[in-house]
Amino acid sequence: MWILLAVAVLTALGYWILNRRHxxxxxxxxxxxxxxxxxxNMWPMLSRKRSAPEMAQEMYNSGEGSRYIGTYQFLRPALMLRDPELIKQITVKDFDHFLDHVGFIDPDADPLFGRNLFALNGMQWRAMRSTLSPTFTSxxxxxxxxxxxxxxxxxVKYFLQKNQDVIEVEMRDVTSxxxxxxxxxTVFGFECDSLKEHNNEFYTMGKVATDFTNIRTILVFMGYILLPKLLKLFKVTFFSDKMTSFFGRIIKENIExxxxxxAKRPDMIGLMLEARKNKHSEDDHTTLPDTGFATVEESEVGKNQKLRKSDIxxxxxxxxxxxxxxxxxxxxxxxxxxxxYELGVNQEIQQKLRDEVDATNEKCNGKITYEALTTMKYMDMVVSETLRKWPNAIATDRICxxxxxxxxxxxxxxxxxxxxxxxxxxxxxxIQRDPQYYPExxxxxxxxxxxxxxxKIKPYTFFPFGLGPRNCIGxxxxxxxxxxxxxxxxxxxxxxPVEKTQIPIRFNRKAINMAAEKGFWLGLQRRVK
Structure with missing residues (x-):
């Protein structure tokens, strides 16, 4: 009797504590x-009634009329911001209160994920960001x-060699x-041809690393939201030991x-090796055209806080x-x-881009240059609109x-x-699909x-590469x-478009990212010049 009573009291207490969290x-x-x-608020995605982006859109729309809306990632509260001015306040003006991303993977358990620039916090992030920034200047x-x-x-040479007028391809496969x-x-100093060497180790590892429908990936991702301390206790890694050892070996051999x-190369590994020797590479400050409207500017935060030799x-x-x-x-x-996809289903837009490509090609005598590419206005408009409608991430975060x-x-x-x-x-x-900022x-x-x-675009309603000092360095x-x-x-x-092209695209409800339900099937039709 007393045991049953104790169980009932503990159950009621646990229920009260969990409900209080919500x-x-x-x-x-x-x-x-x-x-x-x-x-x-995760049930629509877990039950596959909504895809991850659809769920985020539904949450955002539920807060109509408010500058923010309270949500819950399982038991973890998260405040979704809906107001551009408030977004600016938190990501830029008061950045020192929101310096970090949410901790996800314990760096001691998984150094491959936990020690990267995105995951680092505080002064470690500032120093690493400052060390890496010169790699990504114009x-x-x-x-x-x-x-x-x-x-x-x-x-293109790979596909031109095929004796077909129309080559059917799955764009996710070929672009990856x-x-x-x-x-x-450009990063590792290795030459690959993944279209010819279909199963080269670099590509195979990347395919595994970015499979967001993999059940282990989903469970670990949700585990670190729901039971982070438990996963840290058992040192559960986001990536397999095989992947960690592969990239560790590649880098070690590269450095040696x-x-x-x-050997010196103008890449990220070369820059970090220079920093380790206390020989920081400085940019030559040459005035060059930038890469487009969506390019984010580097903040002054931490510019003079590069890593010391002993830290790297x-x-x-x-x-x-x-x-x-x-x-x-x-x-x-x-x-x-x-x-x-958008060019394939919007032929008039593709034709306008083709006209610009041909005109640029003629000016360059068939050999594209950096300056010519960066002055292609319509190309930049198409890329920017793609990022507006289909941003690289559903959302990003900050932690107070x-x-x-x-x-x-x-x-x-x-x-x-x-x-x-x-x-x-x-x-x-x-926010980039909010009709008050982007009609239709x-x-x-x-x-x-x-x-x-x-x-005319309202500031802080277009941020495919993030905002403030913690924007995307790349x-x-x-x-x-x-x-x-x-x-x-x-x-x-x-x-x-080909028979397999899904129009319109529907999101894969099994994935935790913006994946297409039936892939990105298109035809490459050889141009007659």
């Missing part, structure tokens, strides 16, 4: 979405341009192979080879190289897939690193006192980013890589 925003005077026991992009362009030429070769070349032969380990170099490989393989190839108060701006608001550890969600995908948001319209219109790299590939594709092929 009243967190109510206690702070914040309107919130109705959470489900333990699962919070002048460094120009120095990498020829390597990337060679990869683009290699890409291109992105793999670019990263291998460079140091043995004194092989694990640090491996972690930074891997995160750029990971981002290049997945995020950049996603941008390319969505852009290819010291107490902060959101002051009321409307009669129905009260001061919202945020505590250290509170999570802020910045909804890229939903489902329509693909590059003219939104014309010279006449782009200044925006120039991603934009140049994407434009180069499409320059070479459009020069030689027309992108056309």
């Amino acid at each position: 009243a967190y925003w109510i206690r702070k005077g914040v309107p919130q979405l109705k959470p489900m026991f333990i699962l919070g 002048s460094k992009m120009k120095s990498m341009f020829s390597l990337m362009s060679q990869n683009g030429e290699q890409f 192979r291109f992105a793999n070769d670019v990263i291998a070349n 080879s460079r140091e043995k032969y004194g 380990t092989d694990d640090d170099i491996t972690a930074q190289a891997f995160v750029f490989f990971f981002a290049g393989f997945d995020s950049v190839s996603s941008l390319m897939c969505f852009m290819a 690193t010291k107490p902060y108060t959101i002051e009321p701006k409307t009669p129905n608001e009260k001061p919202v006192h945020l505590d250290k550890g509170d999570v802020i969600s910045l909804p890229m995908y939903p 948001p489902e329509r693909f319209d590059p003219e939104r980013f014309s010279d006449e219109n782009k200044n 925006s120039r790299f991603a934009l140049m890589e994407t434009k180069l590939l499409f320059y070479h594709i459009i020069s030689n092929f027309e992108l056309i």
